[in-house]
Amino acid sequence: xxxxxxxxSVEFVAEAQEIxxxxxxxxxxxxxxxxxxxxxxxxxxxxxxxxxxxxxxxGLAGMFGLDALSRLAHELESVLDxxxxxxxxxxxxxxxVLFASVERAGTLIAQASGGEVVPVSAIDDLAKxxxxxxxxxxxxxxxxxxAGFDLGEDVLSVLTxxxxxxxxxxxxxxxxxxxxxxxxxxxxxxxxxxEIDVTVKKLGxxxxxxxxxxxxxxxxxxxxIIVGSEATSDDLAxxxxxxxxxxxxxxxxxxxxxFSVSVKTDxxxxxxxxxxxxxxxxxxxxxxxxxxxxxxxxRLDRLMNLVGELGLTRAAFxxxxxxxxxxxxxxxxxxxxxxxxxxxxxxxxxLQAGIMxxxxxxxxNLFERMQRIGRKIGRELQREVRVETRGENTELDKLxxxxxxxxxxxxxxxSLDHGIEPPNERVAGGKPGEGVVRLSAxxxxxxxxxxxxDDGRGIDVQRVVKIALERKLxxxxxxxxxxxxxxxxxxxxxxxxxRDEVSAYSGRGVGLDVVRTNISQLSGVIDVxxxxxxxxxxxxxxxxxxxxxxxxxxxVAGRTYAIPLNNVQETLAxxxxxxxxxxxxxxxxxxxxxxxLVDLRKLFNLDKETKRPNxxxxxxxxxxxxxxxxxxDDLVAQQDIVIKSLGKWLRNTPGIAGAAELGNQHTxxxxxxxxxLG
Numbered sequence: 135x136x137x138x139x140x141x142x143s144v145e146f147v148a149e150a151q152e153i154x155x156x157x158x159x160x161x162x163x164x165x166x167x168x169x170x171x172x173x174x175x176x177x178x179x180x181x182x183x184x185x186x187x188x189x190x191x192x193g194l195a196g197m198f199g200l201d202a203l204s205r206l207a208h209e210l211e212s213v214l215d216x217x218x219x220x221x222x223x224x225x226x227x228x229x230x231v232l233f234a235s236v237e238r239a240g241t242l243i244a245q246a247s248g249g250e251v252v253p254v255s256a257i258d259d260l261a262k263x264x265x266x267x268x269x270x271x272x273x274x275x276x277x278x279x280x281a282g283f284d285l286g287e288d289v290l291s292v293l294t295x296x297x298x299x300x301x302x303x304x305x306x307x308x309x310x311x312x313x314x315x316x317x318x319x320x321x322x323x324x325x326x327x328x329e330i331d332v333t334v335k336k337l338g339x340x341x342x343x344x345x346x347x348x349x350x351x352x353x354x355x356x357x358x359i360i361v362g363s364e365a366t367s368d369d370l371a372x373x374x375x376x377x378x379x380x381x382x383x384x385x386x387x388x389x390x391x392x393f394s395v396s397v398k399t400d401x402x403x404x405x406x407x408x409x410x411x412x413x414x415x416x417x418x419x420x421x422x423x424x425x426x427x428x429x430x431x432x433r434l435d436r437l438m439n440l441v442g443e444l445g446l447t448r449a450a451f452x453x454x455x456x457x458x459x460x461x462x463x464x465x466x467x468x469x470x471x472x473x474x475x476x477x478x479x480x481x482x483x484x485l486q487a488g489i490m491x492x493x494x495x496x497x498x499n500l501f502e503r504m505q506r507i508g509r510k511i512g513r514e515l516q517r518e519v520r521v522e523t524r525g526e527n528t529e530l531d532k533l534x535x536x537x538x539x540x541x542x543x544x545x546x547x548x549s550l551d552h553g554i555e556p557p558n559e560r561v562a563g564g565k566p567g568e569g570v571v572r573l574s575a576x577x578x579x580x581x582x583x584x585x586x587x588d589d590g591r592g593i594d595v596q597r598v599v600k601i602a603l604e605r606k607l608x609x610x611x612x613x614x615x616x617x618x619x620x621x622x623x624x625x626x627x628x629x630x631x632x633r634d635e636v637s638a639y640s641g642r643g644v645g646l647d648v649v650r651t652n653i654s655q656l657s658g659v660i661d662v663x664x665x666x667x668x669x670x671x672x673x674x675x676x677x678x679x680x681x682x683x684x685x686x687x688x689x690v691a692g693r694t695y696a697i698p699l700n701n702v703q704e705t706l707a708x709x710x711x712x713x714x715x716x717x718x719x720x721x722x723x724x725x726x727x728x729x730x731l732v733d734l735r736k737l738f739n740l741d742k743e744t745k746r747p748n749x750x751x752x753x754x755x756x757x758x759x760x761x762x763x764x765x766x767d768d769l770v771a772q773q774d775i776v777i778k779s780l781g782k783w784l785r786n787t788p789g790i791a792g793a794a795e796l797g798n799q800h801t802x803x804x805x806x807x808x809x810x811l812g
Contacts, residue, residue: 160547165509191210314359314361495528495531501523523574550571654808659811683700701808727761
């Protein structure tokens with residue numbers, strides 16, 4: 135079991151973080167269900183999921199001796215157990231404490247992964263808040279005693295406290311109680327129960343599933359399933375559509391007995407544990423875990439590097455085959471080598487795609503985390519805001535997703551602090567009091583586009599220019615020449631801020647500058663667009679992966695460079711006639727658009743090394759809305775490459791992203807298109 139930096143194991147961190155993500159996801163769902171509905175009830179299954187997650191986190195933390203996390207999870211579990219039983223309200227105050235607890239749990243996991251020992255006393259304040267919430271008052275609704283229904287003592291004696299609570303809740307809602315009697319073959323009863331569960335949940339609630347001894351066939355098992363629903367027995371039977379299922383209404387007794395607390399027999403705890411709905415979920419969970427293997431991303435990196443080396447071997451193999459073909463003709467062994475080389479190429483491509491697929495993860499957890507962060511910041515800034523997500527199933531390389539968290543957090547914070555107005559200001563401007571921040575993602579070819587937009591006040595371009603002049607970020611003569619897009623780009627300059635006062639979230643001029651830097655390190659670009667009074671949209675364009683990328687190999691002054699093909703839009707031959715000068719910059723016209731020209735000879739100070747050929751080529755490259763034409767001497771080939779770091783002494787070389795091997799011990803530099811385009 136591998137560990138991280140002398141801390142807990144990698145497996146613990148992965149599993150604990152999954153639990154925290156699940157807690158956050160269900161809390162967001164619970165808040166959405168109750169938003170603006172004071173008496174709304176949270177889906178019982180969701181509350182059960184929250185309770186089970188907290189219970190699992192407590193056990194996991196205890197196993198690894200993390201006392202602070204274990205205590206936090208225990209207090210969280212107590213609150214959620216009270217909510218399951220209707221003793222604690224799912225109100226705004228409780229949600230605030232629950233969200234804070236989930237965020238703190240994530241912090242404790244991060245501290246544990248770094249080997250930091252956190253004392254239990256560090257969470258005293260939060261634990262006390264959870265204790266106060268757990269002591270919440272029962273809802274105080276007058277509900278009819280269960281003894282008033284013809285359930286039978288054999289059923290009442292084995293119901294758990296939670297199941298009794300759910301029965302009362304269904305009665306309070308005026309639902310009819312039903313007993314579904316059915317039998318299944320022992321080999322597949324779990325499948326049959328799951329099908330009934332899915333069907334009944336569309337019409338009501340499955341309260342409990344009780345094994346019965348009434349099965350006529352010794353190879354079968356019978357169940358009595360108690361259901362609460364507003365549907366009639368005929369509608370319920372039609373929806374289930376299985377003749378083996380008998381739908382029996384549970385009648386009220388003519389003379390209801392006084393309410394009494396049922397006393398379980400000595401074996402009731404064991405029986406209840408066997409028949410609780412959670413048992414089915416547990417077995418399903420065990421099966422799913424058996425099909426899952428957690429792998430350290432560094433192992434996948436090594437595997438991907440080996441695939442890159444195989445790519446070099448393939449290129450050498452194909453070159454040898456081509457040499458043999460030229461010398462001896464395309465006959466005999468040359469034909470066989472060519473055929474096997476093509477097969478090797480196909481299998482290598484499949485292997486590369488398979489490893490890439492393993493590295494890809496959906497943005498779901500990241501987006502849910504941003505929703506929690508948005509909720510927290512919105513409340514601290516006294517903004518009424520809703521964070522909506524779309525395209526969260528879009529996949530990216532895991533390493534990119536991890537490094538994308540900080541930039542997205544900055545953008546969410548920027549939207550809430552600068553964009554979304556206070557409720558009274560929004561209402562006065564004819565907008566709803568509640569603002570909306572939208573987080574979306576979509577795949578576009580070999581890129582993923584992530585957008586953070588809001589319906590706030592937008593960007594005042596004149597004020598941006600004024601601030602840039604006041605802080606001497608641009609010369610005065612340039613102010614009148616700036617295009618709208620160039621004005622928006624001023625927001626990313628170091629030291630720029632539209633805040634007059636420093637707050638906890640802004641005013642220091644380090645926000646968007648850091649965002650652009652972090653996005654650039656991921657070979658991505660960020661653009662901004664805004665309409666004053668309507669809102670602002672930040673668009674982040676990222677490559678799907680940084681592991682193996684296709685590249686265009688070009689020649690410049692006798693040297694070879696690689697340009698990531700993800701950024702290449704087209705290539706064309708250039709002549710002197712094509713090039714013209716605008717404001718001391720060389721440009722070309724391309725289908726009605728003006729594209730700036732960048733001569734790589736001049737950029738890398740290679741102009742005097744060799745004579746330029748008569749025909750040169752322009753590589754039209756772009757990222758986001760930026761485009762340029764790179765002038766190169768020749769287009770050599772297209773090849774997959776593995777970008778490797780230049781080391782700490784050369785890693786900051788301007789215009790260079792790294793190095794790659796082409797084979798024959800030939801190493802070339804990879805051009806950093808993001809830096810050039812930025």
